[in-house]
Amino acid sequence: RSLLRHETVVSNQQVNRAMQQILDSLRPHIALAGIEPMMVVVESDQVNAYCLPGGYITVNTALLLAAQSPDEVAGILSHEIAHATLRHGLKQLTQTLTLVTAVQMLVGDVSGVLALGVEGAEFLIRQGYSRDHEREADLEGLRMMMAAGWDPEALASFFEKLEHESEDVSPPAWFSTHPDPGQRASTIRQWASQESSSGQRPPEIDWPALQAAVGE
Numbered sequence: 001r002s003l004l005r006h007e008t009v010v011s012n013q014q015v016n017r018a019m020q021q022i023l024d025s026l027r028p029h030i031a032l033a034g035i036e037p038m039m040v041v042v043e044s045d046q047v048n049a050y051c052l053p054g055g056y057i058t059v060n061t062a063l064l065l066a067a068q069s070p071d072e073v074a075g076i077l078s079h080e081i082a083h084a085t086l087r088h089g090l091k092q093l094t095q096t097l098t099l100v101t102a103v104q105m106l107v108g109d110v111s112g113v114l115a116l117g118v119e120g121a122e123f124l125i126r127q128g129y130s131r132d133h134e135r136e137a138d139l140e141g142l143r144m145m146m147a148a149g150w151d152p153e154a155l156a157s158f159f160e161k162l163e164h165e166s167e168d169v170s171p172p173a174w175f176s177t178h179p180d181p182g183q184r185a186s187t188i189r190q191w192a193s194q195e196s197s198s199g200q201r202p203p204e205i206d207w208p209a210l211q212a213a214v215g216e
Contacts, residue, residue: 003058010041010061014213019059021203022074029147031140032085039077047162051080053087061214067158070205074148075155079141086136138184142191149200152192156185 010016023039030037037055044060051057057080059073067073146152160182 004040007042010043012213012216015041015210018205018210021205022070022077025148025202026074026078026081026144029144030081030085035085037081049076049080051083053084055081055084064214065211069154070207071151071154072158074150074202075141075145075158078145079137082137082140082144083133086140138188139191142188146192146195147198147200149198149202152188156188159185
């Protein structure tokens with residue numbers, strides 16, 4: 001709730017219904033018991049989505065407008081849910097809290113520890129995940145989306161599109177907390193080629209109609 005207090009949550013029923021269909025198709029394939037993802041769509045011109053520990057997902061409208069199919073969005077949602085099921089957020093907060101605690105104890109000031117406890121969610125979003133966590137989430141997200149019947153090629157193509165759109169400003173992969181989009185696309189295709197189709201049929205969604213509804 002604190003993260004959404006400055007956001008405009010999308011109330012369009014057509015958008016929310018379609019997004020819920022995508023999320024519901026992934027639910028049976030979540031690997032960790034007790035994770036019940038909840039999702040909101042917010043108005044934003046940044047192509048982004050994030051998932052907090054416990055499975056609280058926020059999707060920006062710019063991501064929906066940039067995606068060319070529901071398969072691409074299913075891949076992104078799977079990736080974000082994977083961060084929760086793999087406990088990446090909790091692991092990262094624990095590592096950071098341990099470091100901050102040690103430093104603050106040395107200088108006799110625990111205010112930094114208290115601040116991190118209060119603003120841990122905001123910290124996760126600002127800081128992002130490590131390259132290893134991103135790769136793990138790519139693999140687990142790929143498993144999840146393929147089990148639900150979504151096309152993994154769509155996720156690879158989405159990463160390639162991000163690479164082309166930011167090729168003039170994107171740093172090499174080893175300078176970034178996120179793996180290079182082009183490398184991620186290649187790795188996803190390699191992993192997908194080793195998996196067999198589940199035979200599942202994902203829900204049919206009129207993607208152009210959803211994108212039109214985003215602007216209403």
